[in-house]
Amino acid sequence: MHLVLFFIFGGLCVAGALNLLLQRHPINSALSLIVVMTSLAVLYLLLGAEFLAAAQVIVYSGAIMVLFTFVIMLLNAGREEKTHGSKAAYIVGFPGAAAILGVLAYIFLKQSGNLGSAKLGEYLVTTSDLSRVLFRDLLLPFEVTSVLILIAILGAVALARKGHE
Amino acid sequence: MNMQLARILPEVILTITGVIIMLAEPLLQKNSSRKPLGWFAVLGTLAALFASMWQLHLPDGTAYFGTVQTDAYSVFFHVLIAGIVLATLLVSLDSIDGSAESVGEFFALICFGAVGMMLMTSAVELLLVFIGLEISSISTYIMACFRRKSAKGPESAIKYFLLGSFATAFFLYGIALIFGATGTTAIAAIGRILTVGQTPLLAVVGLAMILIGIGFKVSAAPFQVWTPDVYEGAPSPVVGLMSTAPKAAAFAVLLRILYVAFPLLHYHWQPLVWWMAVLSMCVGNLGALRQQNVKRMLAYSSIANAGYLLAAFTALSQEGVAAASFYAVTYAAMNVGIFAVVSHAGGFGDRLTLVQDYRGLAYRSPLLGGAMAFFLISLIGIPFTGGFFGKFYVFAAALHSGMVWLTIIGLINSGIACYYYLRLLAAVYSKPVHTDLLDGIPRPTMPLLLALVLTVAATLILGIVPGQVLSLARAGANTLVPYVTTAMK
Numbered sequence: 001m002h003l004v005l006f007f008i009f010g011g012l013c014v015a016g017a018l019n020l021l022l023q024r025h026p027i028n029s030a031l032s033l034i035v036v037m038t039s040l041a042v043l044y045l046l047l048g049a050e051f052l053a054a055a056q057v058i059v060y061s062g063a064i065m066v067l068f069t070f071v072i073m074l075l076n077a078g079r080e081e082k083t084h085g086s087k088a089a090y091i092v093g094f095p096g097a098a099a100i101l102g103v104l105a106y107i108f109l110k111q112s113g114n115l116g117s118a119k120l121g122e123y124l125v126t127t128s129d130l131s132r133v134l135f136r137d138l139l140l141p142f143e144v145t146s147v148l149i150l151i152a153i154l155g156a157v158a159l160a161r162k163g164h165e
Numbered sequence: 166m167n168m169q170l171a172r173i174l175p176e177v178i179l180t181i182t183g184v185i186i187m188l189a190e191p192l193l194q195k196n197s198s199r200k201p202l203g204w205f206a207v208l209g210t211l212a213a214l215f216a217s218m219w220q221l222h223l224p225d226g227t228a229y230f231g232t233v234q235t236d237a238y239s240v241f242f243h244v245l246i247a248g249i250v251l252a253t254l255l256v257s258l259d260s261i262d263g264s265a266e267s268v269g270e271f272f273a274l275i276c277f278g279a280v281g282m283m284l285m286t287s288a289v290e291l292l293l294v295f296i297g298l299e300i301s302s303i304s305t306y307i308m309a310c311f312r313r314k315s316a317k318g319p320e321s322a323i324k325y326f327l328l329g330s331f332a333t334a335f336f337l338y339g340i341a342l343i344f345g346a347t348g349t350t351a352i353a354a355i356g357r358i359l360t361v362g363q364t365p366l367l368a369v370v371g372l373a374m375i376l377i378g379i380g381f382k383v384s385a386a387p388f389q390v391w392t393p394d395v396y397e398g399a400p401s402p403v404v405g406l407m408s409t410a411p412k413a414a415a416f417a418v419l420l421r422i423l424y425v426a427f428p429l430l431h432y433h434w435q436p437l438v439w440w441m442a443v444l445s446m447c448v449g450n451l452g453a454l455r456q457q458n459v460k461r462m463l464a465y466s467s468i469a470n471a472g473y474l475l476a477a478f479t480a481l482s483q484e485g486v487a488a489a490s491f492y493a494v495t496y497a498a499m500n501v502g503i504f505a506v507v508s509h510a511g512g513f514g515d516r517l518t519l520v521q522d523y524r525g526l527a528y529r530s531p532l533l534g535g536a537m538a539f540f541l542i543s544l545i546g547i548p549f550t551g552g553f554f555g556k557f558y559v560f561a562a563a564l565h566s567g568m569v570w571l572t573i574i575g576l577i578n579s580g581i582a583c584y585y586y587l588r589l590l591a592a593v594y595s596k597p598v599h600t601d602l603l604d605g606i607p608r609p610t611m612p613l614l615l616a617l618v619l620t621v622a623a624t625l626i627l628g629i630v631p632g633q634v635l636s637l638a639r640a641g642a643n644t645l646v647p648y649v650t651t652a653m654k
Contacts, residue, residue, distance in 0.1 A: 107366050114365055115345065140173070140229035141293045144284060147180060148300050151277045154187060155307035158270035 006046055013039040026077045030068045037061045051127045172228035172235045172287075174220065175213040175243055176280045182209025183276035190269030199268035203258045206272040210251045210279070217243035217283075225644065231351055232290040238490075238641035239287035242417045245494055246286070248623070249410040250279045252501045255616035257402040260508045261311070271311060275406070278304030282414035289425075291340045291350040294418050298336065301414060302329050302382070305407045309399035315514065321398025328381065328391045336378025342371030343426075355426040369433050375422060376437060382415040384464075385471045386444035393452075396464035401511060404460065405504030408467045409497040416474055416493055420486055423478065424645045431481055438478045439571060445472030446578040453585045457519050459507060462585055463500075466544065469582060470496050473559050476571055480562040486642035488558035491635055495543070495555035495627050502620030503540040506533050509613050510606050517602060520589055525597025532609060534593045536617050541590045543624050545583050551627030558635070 016035035023029045037060040045053040108115075134142055170177065186202045193199065217240050225236040254275060261268055281300025288294045306326045312318030344350050346367035347358045359368060380388040396404045423434060449469025456462040474496070477489035510526060510533055511517040527534025543550035556579060564572045597603055609617070627634060 103370065107370055111366055115367065137230045138232065138290075138292060140232045141290065141296050144280075144293065144296050144300070147277055147280055148296060148303065150184075150187075151274060151300060151304050151307070154270055154273060154277070155303065158267040158274070159307060159310055159313070161267060 002046055006043065009039040009042040009046075013043065024079045024082070026072045026080075027069065030065065030072055033068070034061055034065045037065065048124045049130075050124060051130055052125075168223075169228040171220070171223060172226075172233055173284075174216040175247065176283050178213045178216055179209060179276045179280045179283070182206060182212075183273045183280070186269060186273040186276065190273070193269070199272070200258060202269045202272050203254060206276055207251060207254050207258075209276060210247055210254060213279070213283075214244060214247035214251065217247060227289060232293045233284070233287045234289045235287055236641070236644040237637070238417070238421070238644045241490055241637055241641040242286035242413060242493075243283050245413055245497060246279055246282045246410050248619075249406060249413070249497050249501055250275060252505065252616045252619050253402055253406040253410075255612040255619070256405065256501075256505045256508055257400075258612040259610045260402055260513055260613075261400065267311075271308065274304045274308055278308070278406075279410070282410050285414040286417040288418070289352045289421070291343070291352065291422075294422075295333075295337060295340060298382070298415070298418070299333060301411045302333065305403070305411055308403045309395060309407070311403065312398065312400050312513070312515075315398070317398035318400075319398075321395045324391055325395040325399075332378045332381030332388070334378075335374045335381070339371045339374030339376075339378060342367050342374060346371060352421060352426045356428060359427065359429055368427075369430060372422075372427055372430060372434060373437065376419075376434065376441075379415050379419045380441060383412045383419075383471045383474075384468050385441045385475060386448040386468060387441075389445065389448060389468045389471075392468055393456075393461040393464040396467075397458060397460050400513060401460070401504050401508035401515065404463075405501045405508070408463075408504070409500050412467075412471065413493045413497060416489060420478065420489060421645065424486065435479055435481065438475055439568070442472045442475035442479065442571065443574050445469060445475060446575060447472075450578045450581045450585075454581070456585070457521075459518065459520055459523065459589065460515070462520070462589070463503065463507075466582070466585075467500065469578065470500075472578070473556060473575060476563050476568070476575055477559045479568055479571060480566040482562065482566055483639065483642045483645075484558075484565060485562040486645055487635065487638040488562040490638040490641055491627075491631070492555040492559050494634060494638075495551035495624070498551055498620050498623035498627060499540045499543040502617065502624065503537060503544070505613065505616050505620060506537045506540070509533065509609060512605070512607075516605055520592050521598065522602055523589065523592045524595050525600070525603055526593045528597055529600075529603040530606060530609070532617075533606070536621060537593055538590055539621060540624065541586045541593075543628065545586045546579055549625075549628045551624040551631070553628055554631045554635075555627070 013036055016032045016039065020029045020032040020036065023032060037056060041053045041056040041061070044056060182205065186206060189202060189205075190199070193202075220235045220240050220243070221237065223235055225234070227234045254272065257271065257275075261271060278301050281297045281302075281304065284297035285294055285301065288297055306322060306329060309325050310319055310322030340350060343355060346365040347355050349355060349358065355368075377388065381391075384392040396408065399407070423431075423438075427434060446469050449465045449467070449472060453462050453465035453469065456465060470492075474489055474492050477485045477492060479485070480488070507517075510523070510530075517523055523537075526537065539550070543552035546552040546556045556575075560572045560575055563575070
């Protein structure tokens with residue numbers, strides 16, 4: 001049962017990601033991103049991370065994607081113009097991506113014995129486990145993230161503001 | 166004082182400085198000068214510098230559940246980063262003021278960026294390294310875009326942003342794979358786990374991904390493509406900063422990761438770093454030969470210098486770590502210095518771009534010309550300048566570890582590099598042609614003079630009495646030494 005669900009939503013996730021790249025209209029890409037995010041949430045749930053799954057739906061599918069679609073609609077972005085793309089992407093990009101995929105697949109398959117396995121749906125990561133890691137062991141990285149967000153906001157304001165003159 | 170807080174005191178000081186600048190900026194009159202904010206940033210950086218030095222008196226140790234560690238190594242790079250930021254702030258006080266909007270935000274961004282870089286050097290937990298790397302990268306992406314009126318500014322910033330994010334993704338994926346292989350993201354714990362069991366191949370792939378990510382950040386070949394375009398488009402004081410401080414932090418992190426977490430895998434990573442060093446030296450120096458644009462030439466020179474620094478990594482000895490740390494200091498002193506001259510001579514809009522535009526700089530302003538000549542001589546690596554001892558220690562360390570070919574290739578490259586540095590040097594001291602261009606150069610102001618004195622003095626001291634800085638670098642390297650000695654077996 002868990003395995004079936006995993007394959008359905010794993011496949012949906014990959015299909016959504018491919019569709020995201022292939023679509024010409026930004027709004028279609030944004031909608032496929034929602035598919036990706038939601039199926040990821042289901043995968044998290046299958047691994048027992050219930051809080052993370054809920055947060056994924058609320059934050060990504062809910063807040064971020066709504067903003068995305070709003071921005072696209074406000075900008076009234078049209079279809080992308082078809083370009084030939086860069087030559088470098090064809091010569092280096094695709095073989096490179098294929099090589100990385102191949103290497104990783106080979107290693108995961110070869111090392112599957114050493115790495116151990118996790119049964120789907122076997123145990124539950126409770127919110128208290130998660131918060132122990134987030135607010136105790138990784139307290140400093142968590143707090144420093146606020147500086148990261150602060151400079152992102154500061155930069156957006158500084159770059160988007162119209163000149164003084 | 167709270168021991169935990171004392172371990173991140175310089176970062177806390179800089180964050181508070183940045184926040185105060187950010188909050189004070191809207192309170193100032195719309196057309197008033199933003200210089201007081203810049204001076205405040207200088208003060209904050211000075212305080213952070215002294216706080217870092219004070220940290221030397223703390224016993225070595227970690228804080229916040231083993232995520233940050235203060236030791237001689239972290240303090241060494243903290244002081245270096247604070248020094249670079251200080252010089253950059255002094256240079257930008259005049260060259261950015263009035264010619265760009267959002268000057269206040271610029272000063273705040275420099276402070277916040279320094280927080281990220283400093284955290285990288287003291288972090289012993291890969292997730293904290295990642296967040297520090299992101300803070301320093303995002304602040305530099307934004308600062309690279311400050312020449313918005315020129316088309317090249319935003320273009321270079323977008324390029325930098327896209328490629329930089331791509332590199333960060335590699336770095337993060339590497340961390341994830343290493344976590345999958347070892348079950349931890351604490352750098353020392355990874356080293357312990359890898360010594361016990363057999364080496365999982367997954368950890369090697371993770372390490373390769375981290376090397377790619379950091380390779381992009383330090384513009385080492387073959388990940389250097391973005392460098393010339395970005396350096397050409399970004400404001401000169403920012404280039405002086407981003408070619409030194411984030412790179413020093415990234416090198417410090419890479420040294421810590423390679424020597425503490427993966428000493429046993431050195432037969433995997435040493436050849437990779439060897440090739441990166443050789444490629445960077447050759448691509449950088451050969452690329453610089455063809456350049457007419459001064460900033461592009463210096464960009465290629467920074468690629469070559471990343472190669473020299475990586476050469477020290479392959480030494481696998483305490484001497485190598487010390488040489489790399491020392492080289493980071495000398496390169497920072499001369500590069501921040503030369504970009505200080507370029508920013509003042511070229512102004513915010515980069516009036517002087519080509520090598521021939523600099524013809525007669527020494528006649529127009531003997532001070533600027535002399536300073537530029539001095540930094541060029543140091544970049545070539547002539548004795549009595551910091552550049553000489555930097556290269557000397559790097560190649561001595563490589564040679565002592567039996568890296569004969571690397572040393573030979575490095576020395577040939579230093580020879581090639583003479584050509585393009587001397588071309589600029591000759592231009593500076595030849596009879597002026599474009600007098601109208603040179604007449605536009607304003608008189609050097611007080612903050613610029615301070616920055617020049619700082620960088621010239623640093624380069625000179627490193628070239629004449631390198632002993633003290635070298636012993637500090639050695640003390641820093643000693644904190645990585647238990648791991649280094651296991652790697653040598």
